[in-house]
Amino acid sequence: MSIYDTLNPPQREAVAQTEGPVLILAGAGSGKTRVLTHRIAYLMDEKGVNPWNILAITFTNKAAQEMRERVDKLVGFGSESIWVSTFHSACVRILRRHIDNLGYDTNFTIYDTDDQKSLMKDVCRKMNIDTKIYKERSLLAQISHAKDELLTPDDMEMKAAGDYNMKKVASVYREYQAALRKNNALDFDDLIVKTVELFEKCGAVLEYYQERFKYIMVDEYQDTNTAQFKFISLLAQRYQNLCVVGDDDQSIYKFRGANIGNILGFEHVFPDARVIRLEQNYRSTRNILNAANQVIANNTERKAKTLWTENEEGSKVHFRQFLNAYEEAEYVAGEIGKLKRNGLGNYRDCAILYRTNAQSRIFEEKFIAANIPYKLVGGVNFYARKEIKDLLCYLKTINNARDDLAVQRIINVPKRGIGATTLGRVQDYADNMGISLYEALRVAEEVPSIGRSLSKIDGFVTFIQMLKSKADVMTVEEILQEVIDSTGYVAELEAEDTEESRARIENIDELISKTVAYQEAMEEQNQSATLSGFLEEVALVADIDTVDPDQDYVLLMTLHSAKGLEFPKVFMVGMEDGIFPSHMTISYGDDGEMEEERRLCYVGITRAMKDLTLTCAQQRMIRGETQYNRVSRFVREIPRELVDLGHTIQEKKPKVEELIPTPAKYSKMKEILQGRNYKPREFKVTKANSLDYEVGDTVRHIKFGVGIVKEIVEGGRDYEVTVEFDKVGVKKMFASFAKLKKI
DNA sequence: GGAAGGGTTGTTTTT
């Protein structure tokens, strides 16, 4: 009995076909992750392939991690030397070693969307471009599309021919790239583009990686763009052992350049490719799968296939319509509460899927009111929060002083009395001398009419220099701690003492824990923890990567984020024409866009294992105005006999109210929500049953150090602990996030 | 130099 006996025939074929190009068309829930992990195991076990020679590209870091764990279980050795990572991480890893060939420093910074926007703003200002006409966002979008297609500014200009607008964009693109290079920074798209550029420019580097990656596998292949395809084909050119896995019906990233032609035309590019179809679904009940099949059958641009399953029929797809979004959310909260109370399932079995992030708000409100723990995936990224960005920019400045953007952000945070005027003068000087902002600050005495600000600038520069010199011997955590202490960042927030400032401090504590976690992870993998390593990890984590399967919470996310996941119970909410499919698609889109929306719907439906509920509201507030939407056309595409309509339209919510303890008045809700602080994300404030320390004990706090517990007051939600610290005096804090350790 | 307030704008979707 071998580990491969549990596979069905096509799965086994996909596993055993190790040589040459292979296209695996894997329908939703057809066990493609199993195939991939078994295939890797097979390569190592049966074919004697060195794990060092295997590259597996996944869509998220989380998927990468899971795949490694599963291979570990199958093979039990060597999985740590397989490269399993996302396109972006793989490229960063390569660039960190070789990007000096392209004239960048290997400690380059990675710019996120916010950084890109600030940089673009600078560029437009310098070029005298009216951002009322050419919006930063739209310029960046056009540039991003160009990069997806591997078009340089020159290509774009050529393509523009007589098109004035596109010519203008091309010139902005050129300046933008120059600015990035000056800051020694890359944006997300550059990570791929520059790697391809590197391969094309340096034959030796490409050859090295071709030799290294003799076996290449790519998951979620339907969502690769042209640049990613180029990256992969260059690598696979020599040995041609390229195995791609995808499902054209689940291609949902056209807007960010995904080229569905990559999968539809694979056999054309690799004529001797073996094509294997996985059509048996192991995930969903028959009713759910049939509903999905019926919906997707309305698309014309697809490789025909029909998924089947041996699973039981299961319950029908539930459909419920409500008066408004509040009742919709209340219903969902009520259903989940009921499930948990009746012991029929856990919170973690449930996912709420919606089309746009903005729809999450109401569900958060209702979940808080109903005391249901949840985790919001996506939306405002943790690393996009002001306090986190501020601190990270300190780290970036210490790491790469050529990053002007980072320096600009922190030079006067906290207030050092270095204002816009002074900064402008230094910037001018830097521009004239062709040096970076930070270099100019270092020689600020040379800058004309700097006056009294000089001493303040000196203070800042001395501080950064000190940390730069010590960066090699300090851990990331120590550096961060030093920044926090010396700048008084947290102290300032403490003085503020509002709900908001406390939430910010909590976020900062979390950032500190993340540095510790990073160090531990590196130690485990026998790698050294570096500042640029940490910054890179921070730049490339997707929110979904932070979901912890051991925690019992409901997941709230967009349909896009749900790709690749599965849940026993799924709620697809906001099923209305105008929301999903989106207003944009209905009014301005073509057939292709509508088909993409439909694929998104297909992805949503096929996430569900046992139970699927579709909901919508008759009226809904969008951007301050009330909309009346029809039931989504996708709902109407599901055959009537597969649907349970419940007790008609507005079942007045008699039971629901009982389920929700707080008075269901919106204003009241809002008060609770806002009182609880800003944007509550996870339910972390869970009151411990008891504390493992008591009055008189000596405890350690991650930030304040050692102290003695003076008082413990039991509050409703949490314990309030008063501690007298050796260094910082008496502090009051909540037990659940002070994380005091008895010593 | 910095905070407060008013007007304007906009959302699909993300690494």
Place this chain on the structure above:
DNA sequence: CAACCCTTCC
């Protein structure tokens, strides 16, 4: 409805 940008006022 908010978030964000810009102006105004201290």
